[in-house]
Amino acid sequence: MSERFEGKVVIVTGAGAGIGAATAKRFAAEGAKVVLSARTEEKLKTTAAGMNAEDILIHLADVSEQSAVEGLIDATIKKFGQLDVLVNNAGIAPNGPFLEASTDDWHKVFATDVDGVFYACRIAVPHLLKTKGSIINVSSVSGLGGDWNQSFYTAAKGAVTNSIAIARDGVGRHGR
16 A cells, blocks of 8 residues: 555544544555544544554534533544544434434534534644645535435535535635
């Protein structure tokens, strides 16, 4: 495997399973120092298995809370001194028919899947500008159209999909 990310620092939210775990492992395999973040320590330890302990940071954070995201970014800078890539992958997707889901479910999905992306981008951008870094917002094909019994998730991923276009248009441009 190449070392194309050697010297780079990457945060992956939702790194405890699935796409997040695979993404974190790939960055580590390509030489990055990786910050693994999620809400469950055991899952993060499973993801970290086999990685060089000096090149990782396990940091518990619920991205739906701005203060938790601030702590995640601060811990990253404290340990590694920089941030080069932010991967916003954390998300939740309760199943069920629209009329049976609660308003509380709606707020939880948007707090994690949308607000978490917003918080992380806003807090990370000053650090990413210093390194000319990148943000990867993981969305879903669900953000392009409806999924059966996934209306809240679909709406949230639609917001993330559209925020990608806004960020591409606005971040890094002067005079906006």
